[in-house]
Amino acid sequence: MANERRLLRVLDGERLSPPPVWMMRQAGRYLPEYRATRAKAGSFLDLCYAPELATEVTLQPIRRFGFDAAILFSDILVIPHALGQKVWFVEGEGPRLEPIDLSRQELQPDRLLERLAPVIETVSRVRSELPKETALLGFCGAPWTLITYMVAGRGTPDQMPARRAALADPSGVDRLVDVLVDASIDYLSAQLAAGADAVQIFDTWAGALDDTGFWRFVIEPTKRIVAGVRARVPNARVIGFPKGAGGHLPAYVRETGVNAVGIDWQASLDFVRDSVQPQTAVQGNIDPLHLVVGGGALDAAVDRVLDRLGEGRLIFNLGHGITPDGSIDNVARMLARVRGGR
Ligand code: CP3
Numbered sequence: 001m002a003n004e005r006r007l008l009r010v011l012d013g014e015r016l017s018p019p020p021v022w023m024m025r026q027a028g029r030y031l032p033e034y035r036a037t038r039a040k041a042g043s044f045l046d047l048c049y050a051p052e053l054a055t056e057v058t059l060q061p062i063r064r065f066g067f068d069a070a071i072l073f074s075d076i077l078v079i080p081h082a083l084g085q086k087v088w089f090v091e092g093e094g095p096r097l098e099p100i101d102l103s104r105q106e107l108q109p110d111r112l113l114e115r116l117a118p119v120i121e122t123v124s125r126v127r128s129e130l131p132k133e134t135a136l137l138g139f140c141g142a143p144w145t146l147i148t149y150m151v152a153g154r155g156t157p158d159q160m161p162a163r164r165a166a167l168a169d170p171s172g173v174d175r176l177v178d179v180l181v182d183a184s185i186d187y188l189s190a191q192l193a194a195g196a197d198a199v200q201i202f203d204t205w206a207g208a209l210d211d212t213g214f215w216r217f218v219i220e221p222t223k224r225i226v227a228g229v230r231a232r233v234p235n236a237r238v239i240g241f242p243k244g245a246g247g248h249l250p251a252y253v254r255e256t257g258v259n260a261v262g263i264d265w266q267a268s269l270d271f272v273r274d275s276v277q278p279q280t281a282v283q284g285n286i287d288p289l290h291l292v293v294g295g296g297a298l299d300a301a302v303d304r305v306l307d308r309l310g311e312g313r314l315i316f317n318l319g320h321g322i323t324p325d326g327s328i329d330n331v332a333r334m335l336a337r338v339r340g341g342r
Contacts, residue, residue, distance in 0.1 A: 044075070170216070
């Protein structure tokens with residue numbers, strides 16, 4: 001019998017029309033109901049570690065829009081936090097961390113799953129409350145993207161501190177990658193065991209590396225995570241999102257063996273159709289700004305993705321997360337058009 005969760009059918013190799021659809025950052029500040037729950041939680045990290053509230057915000061966009069997938073509400077920085085690094089969020093600015101000293105790396109991998117237990121509890125609560133046709137996605141940050149924050153202590157426009165470390169002390173970065181690969185395998189396997197149907201590995205800053213760095217710090221660690229998770233959870237479904245990977249996409253897909261790859265909005269759709277989609281399902285790639293601007297430009301962008309990628313395996317999504325100024329009406333407009341309103 002065909003899987004009732006349409007998104008999983010695409011991950012398992014089918015082409016579906018209309019394609020399943022969800023949105024990165026679909027639970028977030030553009031939703032008034034998210035802002036209300038967020039205000040109750042206290043700090044952003046408190047929200048990530050409060051199973052009842054995190055379950056509520058995970059379900060909000062499903063109730064409102066009926067997406068084909070829910071994504072666990074948490075953050076990629078809970079891994080460094082659970083490894084013992086100091087992490088906090090400054091309102092209106094973003095994450096802050098006490099920068100890690102690569103030569104000393106005083107992390108505590110032994111307590112990872114104990115500290116992440118509330119997030120795993122959120123996964124099982126969400127699964128028990130989701131409609132049966134809605135897939136549940138777990139996730140983690142890829143080692144390289146985590147390292148950009150762990151080394152710089154904050155988000156940076158060009159990931160300069162981590163790129164510099166990767167050139168000056170590549171074996172120090174390798175040691176940190178090793179810790180993060182093991183942590184990611186434990187964490188993703190626990191999410192799958194708790195009821196996640198698939199997991200996504202967010203490598204937001206993959207595009208910042210040169211060719212050598214991309215192989216060493218993006219492809220190799222991701223390959224080890226995918227293999228490690230599948231050794232624990234046979235046939236585990238994994239979506240990779242190496243943002244900015246461009247011409248590296250075919251190698252990334254071939255080497256890592258992901259079931260789908262996320263495509264950012266800068267990618268050439270002809271290239272993706274001809275050189276990536278024959279190997280794996282693709283997920284993307286509307287520019288999130290279209291959800292701010294809307295109108296005919298949004299319609300045209302939706303049509304273009306469907307025309308270029310709709311003949312192959314496609315999961316409709318954005319090319320990155322929706323921004324706080326994205327409009328609810330534009331999300332509804334996009335969904336209606338994807339689902340057949342052309
Ligand atoms: O997609 C979802 O709905 C699930 C939840 C989710 C969040 N962050 C919630 C969040 C996911 C999958 C993430 C991933 C994440 N977090 C990434 C990778 C993907 C990406 O967007 O690039 C990264 C780099 C982070 C780190 C992070 N978290 C940053 C840089 C920020 C600040 C920027 C911002 O948008 O404020 C966050 C905070 C964050 N994570 C918010 C949400 C809803 C906003 C904080 C708030 O509500 O106060």
